[in-house]
Amino acid sequence: MQPADARTGNIYDLGYRNYTGKRLGRRHAVLALYFYTLRGAFGLGRRTSSKIIPIVIAVIAFLPAVAQLAIAALVSDEVDIITPEGYFGFVEVPIALFCAAIAPEITGRDMRQRTLSLYFSRALQRRDYALAKLAAFATALTLLTLMPQVLLVFGNGLATNDVTGYISDNWADVPGTFAAGLLIAVLCAAGSLAIASQTPRRAYATVGVVAWFLISFPIANILVFAIGGVGRYAVFASPFDFIYGCTLWIFGVGAEFESVQEEAGFGLWTYFVAVLAYIGAGAALVVRRFARVSA
Amino acid sequence: MPILETRGLVKRYGSVTALGGLDLSLEPGVIGLVGANGAGKSTLIKILLGLIDATAGTAEVIGYDVVAQGPLLRQFVGYMPEHDCLPGDVSATEFVAHMAQINGLSRSAARERTAETLRHVGLFEERYREMRGYSTGMKQRVKLAQALVHDPRILFLDEPTNGLDPAGRDEMLDLVRRTGNEFGISIIMASHLLGEIERVCEHLVVIDAGHLMRSGPIREFTATTGTLAVEVDGDVSALHQRLREAGLEAAHEGRQVLVALDGEAAYDIIRDACDDLGVGLVRIELLRRNLEDIFRERAGEGVHAAS
Secondary structure, three states, X not given: OOOOOOOOOOHHHHOOOOOOOOOOHHHHHHHHHHHHHHHHHOOOOOOHHHHHHHHHHHHHHHHHHXXXXXXXXXXXXXXXXXXXXXXXXXXXXXXXHHHHHHHHHXXXXXXXXXXXXXXXXXXOOHHHHHHHHHHHHHHHHHHHHOHHHHHHHHHHHHHOOOHHHHXXXXXXXXXXXXXXXXXXXXXXXXXXHHHHOOOOOHHHHHHHHHHHHHHHHHHHHHHHHHHOHHHHHHHHXXXXXXXXXXXXXXXXXXXXXXXXXXXXXXXXXXXXXXXXXXXXHHHHHHHHHHHHOXX | OOOEEEEEEEEEEOOEEEEEEEEXXXXXXXXXXXXXXXXXXXXXXXXXXXXXXXXXXXXXXXXXXXXXXXXXXXXXXXXEOOOOOOOOOOEHHHHHHXXXXXXXXXXXXXXXXXXXXXXXXXXOHHHHOEHHHOOHHHHHHHHHHHHHOOOOOEEEEEOOOOOOOXXXXXXXXXXXXXXXXXXXXXXXXXXXXXXXXXXXXXXXXXXXXXXXXEEEEHHHHOOEEEEEEEEEXXXXXXXXXHHHHOOOOEEXXXXXXXXXXXXXHHHHHHHHHHHHHOOEEEEEEEEEOOHHHHHHHHOOOOOOOOO
16 A cells, blocks of 8 residues: 555645736735725625615615606606706715715724734735725715616606607716716715724714714704804805705706705805815825724 | 845834844744744734834845835735734635735636635635634634735744644644745744744744844754753662762752763763662763743743753
């Protein structure tokens, strides 16, 4: 009988070989983190319980669009209950909920579970990590801000029995819809991650994001309507208000009668500037946080 | 070419100095990094990985500067931290494959290497389960696998046997030794347990309070002690007495006498003494020190190996 070879005697030796293939470096690492985070935002690749909240919220964001399409199908005519510039008003609450529920997971998990040291000892830099997370979360939010409207455009077109005609009639709204959808998604991602990344604790992060969206809203309205003067600037502290103002500016529509935007009296372009400023500040805060957090 | 080189590496946290100007140059191999808790082992490793910045000084790993060429270098570096670092709600397969991609492997290469590496560390069917249900031993294996999956050229292990039972400890050390010896991966293993270092490593670096105490091959540390163990079949205390009378420094210990060896004459004296007393000489052995002894000496608990 042959004596056993010492190296094959151990069962673990079945596996390891040296790797001679390509190493794709930092760019690939950033993309891999981006897609992993994007999947994770909807709980894909995780247990079922992690999928429930993001998917339920996403479905809620689609409900207004679906409802309008259902009505359009019943009356078999073009129905414009939801205008492109008004869509945000229907989905602002699901978007805020999605941010509050998911943003703490995007940044908090790796801090809580101390996986950061594994990332930062790999082929990417701290800044890459922060920006990949931000980009992934913004992309996830784009699905909420943009996809229902895409559905709406095609659905409405189908309901009118003249798809190409409908699309050419409404073509002018497409760039605005995309611009607004992207801006809202990036803004909400930057703002909520800037807040959520400051703490590994999920509960604190959620409360912080909720406060940013929902608590600022009534306070700003009270300040604008009841106090006026300097209080009018509070409109820039309430995401729902300045996002809506920005959307109106993008579509070239004036502020509605007795709306907070009208009462505050600022030019609508200022809301667009505010959105850009918030995006810049939020992204800077996220990058700064991960440049400093200990790993 | 040295696999690791530091020049004047300093790390201060406020007024606390974690590393005080460390100069180190190491050749490829399995290297043990020893020091008491707080000696600066983890600080050194974290600087080399780019996880923290040094206050002063430079460091190169496999020829790359750890700061200027960080992302490039870290494609070839593996790190197994001391602390927990695994998410509970994903499977080992999913997690290790993701980590391989972060190290620059393509998706398909990452999947293939993940399967091989998890087998290598001894994780089989359970690799498809969520990691929250894993035992400490299984978690340590996954931690090693994620450090190995991209086939690094240098592997940093920070207390790899932490929290393992004796059997798990043996398996982990065996795995580390074979990984270093059979696949040509240089390993820097930090531990405060000398026995482990002695079993696995070829080279030893001792740091204490942020300074390099000593760096050299293990055999230099465990060189012969100059102590003979004499085992006899007969009256041990009489032999002890006789050897002291003959002017040798000797100590009685159990069934043997320990004799300080100064010159060849000691062998003759022992032989003659045994002959005179009529005791049977079973064994004369030149003792080798183990690392524990050296550190005990350093701590000033014993001055002479034979005492």
